[in-house]
Amino acid sequence: MFTEFFQAVTEYTFMQYALLTGILAGIACGIVGTYVVARRITYIAGGIAHAVLGGMGIAFYISVVYDLEKLHPLYGAIIAALAAAVTIGLVSLRAREREDTVIGAIWAVGMAVGILFIARTPGYNENLMSYLFGNILMVSAADLWLIGALDIIVVFIALFFYNQLQAVCFDEEFSRIRGVNVEFFYLLLLCLVALTVVLLVTVVGVVMVIALLTLPAAVAGLFSRTLRQNMILAVIFSVVFTTFGLMISYSPNLPAGATIIIIAGITYLLVMVGKGRLSAR
């Protein structure tokens, strides 16, 4: 079963691109996902992820109707994700008690906008499905450049400000007294989450992003003492999950995104049960 996969990897560039996408996205995913899990902002990440569909839908509509081929849906995704991140961030900094309502609204309205625009886009299109559930096998060379650039930006910022982000995630009040601009770093973290979400949308689609963002970091968290270890392990787990997902889904022609998520979910469950057993003894 896997020989067929390895053969495909050597023969077809689309398989090579798919593997490379999984690895690149996995690096950002492990690092930023660790912040998300440690800071417990999974729900915020979910809101950003779903709002992305709005941006993709609008960009897709404009590119078809006004014949702008250069306008890649991923640009729309980046703008929507950053806008959602900043909105949620400002609301949660200014008016803490209404945060969840705003996240829920952005979550659903973003999706609704995306669905409307895709529906009104003339011509036959299967894009809605690939935006929702990912289409890693359709990644082109141009996509890959964009993904690589995003990856470098996210990883550089996330590691360059590691000490500040760690301090702000752990103890906001103390960090503020130390002269760390807490509001800035919180918004920066949400923007990093937004860009990572865009990266992951190409792999597993809007709906399943949240699982790929959090599960590798959560599994890694069970074996880590520090944020640093958590990040390294989470990167390894994300890359392993996406690569195995591609391997297993190839021969039976299963949807790659869904397969990746199932593998991540099963691993998380097994590790949790295994750990629970050990500590119960």
Place this chain on the structure above:
Amino acid sequence: MAEKNSIIVFENLSFSYGGPPVLEDVNLTIGEREFACVVGPNGGGKTTLVKLALGLLKPIAGSIRLFGKPPAEVRSRVGYMPQHVHLDPKFPVSVMDVVLMGRLGNGHSFGPYRQQDKLAAWTALREVGLFDSRNRPFADLSGGQQRRLFIARAVACEPELLLLDEPTANLDPKVEQELYQVLSELNQRMAVVVVSHDMAFVSQFVKRVICVKRGVHIHPTSEIRDGTLSEVFGTDLRMVRHDKHAGE
């Protein structure tokens, strides 16, 4: 009024959160090498006083000087330990990483920590007796060890004033006693101001007690007798104590 060596000076200060005044006409001076304890009933304004001293809140009347300057400008010279009820006890971070957070802002803006940051963190860990635990995860520490860790983090700032908000909340008396021993040693080098809900184990170390309940009353510790605090607070203090024991 402001002496040359005073660290904190409150002059005729009043504060409210928009409603009735929380603090009214407060005059208070904290000098070098002072070891003072701020006590008072819940909601009496203890934490408000601390936040005003750090410039996190602005008074509606009167003035505050920290090291002779507006507090917001010089708060990095204070080693601060906030009430840590809001912290995530499972956060993946090592003891050393937490102490290093105290080095943020000491001329350190971004990038990795420098050698001198690590040395300062080690010194602080030795002073609170946690040096051997420096690689342990934060989640494994006991309540008392966590408090010592937060003191070490505040000390790693190399401060001139240590300002601790409820460092002994929910600790058993023996651990509390040990903690005050550590603070008393640190007091050789810096002023220490502790906010506390409980007077019982404080007075043998503390030089002055600052009672806060809208107004501020100051007592040298030698004057504190059994009756003093209940005279100041009336039923409020007994209520606080009653709550504390009922909650345990």
